[in-house]
Amino acid sequence: MSFDHREPGTAPEAWTAFLETVAARPVDLAGSAAVLVVAPHPDDETLGAGGLIATAADAGFPVHVVLVSLGEGSHPDSPTTTPDELARRRAVEFRDALTELHPDVTASSLGVPDVGIREQPETLRDAVAARLDATPGRTLLVAPWRGDGHRDHRVAGEVAETLAAERDDVTLLSYPIWAWHWDDADAPAAPWDTARALPLTPGVLGRKRSALAAHRSQVLPLSPSPGDEPVVDERHGAHHLRDTEWFFGTPRSRSRESFDAHYARKPEGWDFDGSWYERRKRAVTLAALPRERYRSALEIGCATGVLTAALTDRADDVLGTDIAAAPLARAQVRAPRARFVQAALPDEWPDGAWDLVVMSEVGYYLSAEDLDRTIDHVLASLADDGVLVACHWRHPDDEAVSSGDVVDARLAERWPRAALVRHVEDDFVLSVLPGPGVRSVARTEGLAP
Structure with a gap:
């Protein structure tokens, strides 16, 4: 401004x-x-x-x-x-x-x-x-x-x-x-x-x-x-x-109407395909996953499905959710092997159990109360051998109600176990938060005791 x-x-x-x-x-x-x-x-x-x-x-x-x-x-x-x-x-x-x-x-x-x-x-x-x-x-x-x-x-x-x-x-x-x-x-x-x-x-x-x-x-x-x-x-x-x-007072979660207006102006949402920043961040996110393959993945706030499509190469079943309807039509074309549902989380939490939950660039659009409720839902639906992967922009965003650092700090405070991966750079912060049955990659492969 x-x-x-x-x-x-x-x-x-x-x-x-x-x-x-x-x-x-x-x-x-x-x-x-x-x-x-x-x-x-x-x-x-x-x-x-x-x-x-x-x-x-x-x-x-x-x-x-x-x-x-x-x-x-x-x-x-x-x-x-x-x-x-x-x-x-x-x-x-x-x-x-x-x-x-x-x-x-x-x-x-x-x-x-x-x-x-x-x-x-x-x-x-x-x-x-x-x-x-x-x-x-x-x-x-x-x-x-x-x-x-x-x-x-x-x-x-x-x-x-x-x-x-x-x-x-x-x-x-x-x-x-x-x-x-x-x-x-x-x-x-x-x-x-x-x-x-x-x-x-x-x-x-x-x-x-x-x-x-x-x-x-x-x-x-x-x-x-x-x-x-x-x-x-x-x-x-x-x-x-x-x-x-x-x-x-305390900011409320960003509304469905504001996302609808955003996609009406910019049907692709953000430059997920063309931006090197986005492509590199996506590669870092995928590289941080501790397992090569997952049974069932949930992506919160999937937008037009660019990351979702990549997740279908790593998981047997992928469900993408978004608060707005417009990007989901593009997401279905981009990631035909995935399922999609329009949902305002945390109120409309999907049924199921997941061994991978991805929350990329969405946590700072949630109020503090809704972020806590989302964390509660993830903990309740995550398999013992599952992980939550959270990746968030660290620069100011006029549409956000908090910030990437606030989200990452709250996840670390509420999560019952230490992060398996925490990557911080000027532009974004990425954390991989494990379930109780998750072991390191080397231990899983028998390379370390």
Whole structure:
């Protein structure tokens, strides 16, 4: 996603009309012991979650804000203010804003360079994990929405989603910042089906307004010179100074309708045949199989059947499933020896027992709950001598609800045995997870004791 914050963007009035149609669940603080807010830059905490911070602190919840960077890159063309000067100013503004929200709110600053979190996401991950470890009880973790359009927001959101997926004592809420600016209120890309709403009292809204005003370097011009214009002008600020604060809840699995629309635009789905990346990844996946031949294979999310066709050379019986109908017609032509069924997994899990289950490039389209249910189904239907092979893309995907690394980590956490193979490179991660009767290739062939 690319956008120019200097453009007018979507009018606040357009969002007002849209928000009146949203059936949002309320933000519920009950059951949480503390609130932890991730802010990539000073003012993100106020714009995205200032009302929540104030409301939670008023109710006696411990609230801590992790500030990733000092936002020294907010005015790259300023002729009057250097990045170092901006960093010093914004650090003071951040503390002043939190005081306006509630004097008991605590904060820590990580000092990551502005637009630099992509190069060191572990700095944020370690800091948030340490706070979570030190907090008894359930934590409400509040972070930017990963699809917000700003690189720092995306990485911060991904880190928060990963940690929330790994822990049973964390509830995640995600806040939009720049999506209000670039998204289309008539056909929004943001996941409003997961919306959570927090009504703000007049007093809390007034404190949020005062906190935003404390970020003087962002809401006022640094000088009359070009390049010193405010980043958060009145039009953009209006998105955030509503009497309701909006968040997104845990992502849901990608819908059948979205896949149908994808295949309507691109009947072959992805370039499975022509791309060297796809052909090489497929070869690596097939080479990782510990047996030369299988009795019965299940492929979850088979798309147009390119990998399915290869599996029919390695298994006596192959069943391919996909949530969309359109690719299955092509898959049947491409892999005539396989069987195919349209199914939305995990709800429509096929009957049968399998000694090979393949889950390639599909796990990150599942919600955390649906991924866990899928893992449960695989464990229940996998033969003792069977394996699950999971292969997933590691780069950002705007259509995904998590990431390849999140899926691989959850599989490793939930699987009762260590991976037989785990291959990690920049582009994808592949794991072969065995049943209890699986032995190494050398032992199976009598080459090793």
